[in-house]
Amino acid sequence: MIEETRKKTFLGFDFSTQRLKAVVIGEDYVVQQEADVEFDNDLPEFRTFGGVVRGERGEVTAPTLLWVKALDMVMDRLVVAGVDFSSIEALSGAAQQHGSVWWAKGSESKLSNLSPDEFLHTQLATAFVVDSPVWMDSSTTADCRALEEAVGGPEELAKITGSTAYERFTGSQIRKMFRTRERAYQATERISLISSFACSLFLGKIAPIDLSDGSGMNLLDIHTKKWCEKALKACGDDTLESKLGAPVPTWSVLGNISPYFVKRYGFKPDCKVVAFTGDNCSALAGFRLRSGWVGLSLGTSDTLLLGLSAPAAPPAGHVLVGPTEEAPYMALLCFANGSLTRQYHRDRLVGTSWDDFTELLRATVRGNMGYMGIYYETAEIVPRAGAGRWVCEGAGRRAERPQPQFEARALLEGQALARRAHAEDMGFKIDSSSRLVATGGASVNKELLQIFADVFNTPVYVLEEHGNAALLGAAIRAAEVWSADAGVKLTGSEPTLSPVATPYPDSEKIYTPMLTRYRLMIQDIPKLQ
Numbered sequence: 001m002i003e004e005t006r007k008k009t010f011l012g013f014d015f016s017t018q019r020l021k022a023v024v025i026g027e028d029y030v031v032q033q034e035a036d037v038e039f040d041n042d043l044p045e046f047r048t049f050g051g052v053v054r055g056e057r058g059e060v061t062a063p064t065l066l067w068v069k070a071l072d073m074v075m076d077r078l079v080v081a082g083v084d085f086s087s088i089e090a091l092s093g094a095a096q097q098h099g100s101v102w103w104a105k106g107s108e109s110k111l112s113n114l115s116p117d118e119f120l121h122t123q124l125a126t127a128f129v130v131d132s133p134v135w136m137d138s139s140t141t142a143d144c145r146a147l148e149e150a151v152g153g154p155e156e157l158a159k160i161t162g163s164t165a166y167e168r169f170t171g172s173q174i175r176k177m178f179r180t181r182e183r184a185y186q187a188t189e190r191i192s193l194i195s196s197f198a199c200s201l202f203l204g205k206i207a208p209i210d211l212s213d214g215s216g217m218n219l220l221d222i223h224t225k226k227w228c229e230k231a232l233k234a235c236g237d238d239t240l241e242s243k244l245g246a247p248v249p250t251w252s253v254l255g256n257i258s259p260y261f262v263k264r265y266g267f268k269p270d271c272k273v274v275a276f277t278g279d280n281c282s283a284l285a286g287f288r289l290r291s292g293w294v295g296l297s298l299g300t301s302d303t304l305l306l307g308l309s310a311p312a313a314p315p316a317g318h319v320l321v322g323p324t325e326e327a328p329y330m331a332l333l334c335f336a337n338g339s340l341t342r343q344y345h346r347d348r349l350v351g352t353s354w355d356d357f358t359e360l361l362r363a364t365v366r367g368n369m370g371y372m373g374i375y376y377e378t379a380e381i382v383p384r385a386g387a388g389r390w391v392c393e394g395a396g397r398r399a400e401r402p403q404p405q406f407e408a409r410a411l412l413e414g415q416a417l418a419r420r421a422h423a424e425d426m427g428f429k430i431d432s433s434s435r436l437v438a439t440g441g442a443s444v445n446k447e448l449l450q451i452f453a454d455v456f457n458t459p460v461y462v463l464e465e466h467g468n469a470a471l472l473g474a475a476i477r478a479a480e481v482w483s484a485d486a487g488v489k490l491t492g493s494e495p496t497l498s499p500v501a502t503p504y505p506d507s508e509k510i511y512t513p514m515l516t517r518y519r520l521m522i523q524d525i526p527k528l529q
């Protein structure tokens with residue numbers, strides 16, 4: 001490795017559900033500038049709520065052009081923040097997982113001939129055949145069952161692809177498009193994940209899908225790291241493989257940045273674009289979790305993540321190819337009712353202030369005098385269930401009109417109990433070396449993290465450097481992949497973890513019986529088939 005003195009910086013993006021974030025780090029991995037664009041408020045013309053548009057039968061989509069316009073906007077905000085684009089050696093990114101982008105015929109040629117004098121969104125206005133189905137979509141149950149059957153059953157599909165069929169996974173979404181909108185399918189030149197779509201904008205051509213995010217499709221053989229032929233055949237026609245392109249390791253340098261960015265923003269022509277990946281994969285790369293540590297992403301979804309050394313087929317949740325060479329595989333468990341559900345009930349119970357919600361929580365005790373609740377404002381992924389609310393008192397009776405303070409705690413304790421119960425079903429074991437490492441928008445809420453610490457009976461940490469591990473992970477991956485590729489040593493080191501919540505000594509006594517009650521409660525919830 002050589003040491004160089006010229007200033008080197010790295011750029012990371014996170015195209016998550018509700019906003020687009022960007023960060024510039026130095027070669028010491030210290031954050032230098034950042035910017036973000038919130039879809040609902042900054043781009044109201046797309047009429048999204050929480051970054052998405054909901055249909056009547058579980059369809060959840062986002063207008064693809066919204067993300068392109070958000071990129072135009074975030075780039076301008078980085079300019080205003082004083083970013084010197086000429087010092088950026090490499091960039092990478094993360095994006096919400098599973099969602100698909102349907103590129104119209106001729107769009108790759110548009111991507112490679114962009115005029116630097118105009119915004120991306122005006123030039124790509126006709127580049128997408130349909131809006132993008134996203135991870136909250138629950139409209140493909142029939143396609144999931146058909147995919148499982150075609151591959152030899154749910155266990156076989158899980159053995160091959162790391163997961164039984166899930167509605168939001170891209171394979172069943174593609175199958176639904178092929179089955180119900182065949183003209184749109186046929187008019188499609190390429191299908192990207194949201195991560196590889198975002199990467200394509202920087203690369204000036206369609207970027208390959210990376211193996212880690214590609215494992216969230218139910219189409220990839222996570223052992224051979226190639227598309228599973230039977231799964232492809234079940235989801236589309238013989239053009240599907242070429243529509244997807246061959247997947248690549250997440251740590252690949254895909255090429256130099258497109259001339260559009262060089263001319264419009266002053267990037268160096270040899271600034272490298274490193275493959276983009278899923279936000280949870282990127283968070284895992286940002287966390288550097290040790291054995292026994294679990295990542296807890298509290299973004300729009302609540303997601304639990306852990307690194308694995310081998311691709312064990314999970315009884316619940318998903319196994320993905322890992323995002324770095326050090327983390328060959330990862331396990332993931334995703335709950336759809338995360339921040340937006342907390343936010344909805346905060347608004348209902350006290351209005352728009354998190355401080356007022358905290359006051360409400362403080363009027364209750366840990367264990368909530370027996371009140372427990374399960375609140376789904378959107379179809380839940382784990383367990384598979386439709387929207388609904390189930391609140392009961394200590395004696396197990398349905399609580400008819402619980403006071404707002406009991407509801408506030410029942411919501412948060414119910415969520416944490418669900419995370420623990422289903423993590424245990426996935427094989428997660430708690431011992432004295434366990435830790436939760438939290439990230440995402442809600443990880444600033446100390447009371448919420450205290451509830452997680454108590455329910456898991458495990459200390460909770462956060463990253464000192466940044467509250468968004470997916471975003472920081474994207475910039476660090478750009479730096480590390482560039483460093484290995486260029487043979488140039490960087491000074492950055494492991495992120496620092498700070499403790500934010502420690503379990504009280506009586507936590508186990510309070511929450512173990514509640515865990516049993518949670519398991520009984522979910523048996524009575526009508527499941528989606």
Ligand SMILES: Nc1ncnc2c1ncn2[C@@H]1O[C@H](COP(=O)(O)OP(=O)(O)O)[C@@H](O)[C@H]1O
Pocket residue numbers: 016017018019298299300301339340342343354440441442443444445448
């Ligand atoms: N103080 C807080 N307490 C709890 N949740 C919060 C707080 N501040 C922000 N949030 C939640 O963070 C969410 C956004 O998190 P973020 O990680 O940006 O989402 P995503 O990455 O999915 O777009 C919002 O929906 C909001 O409810």
Ligand SMILES: O=C(CO)[C@@H](O)[C@H](O)COP(=O)(O)O
Pocket residue numbers: 016017018095096097098135168216278279280297299300301302303332334
């Ligand atoms: O579907 C999943 C993971 O399987 C979600 O976690 C999405 O990746 C959305 O992420 P956030 O926007 O909630 O971070």
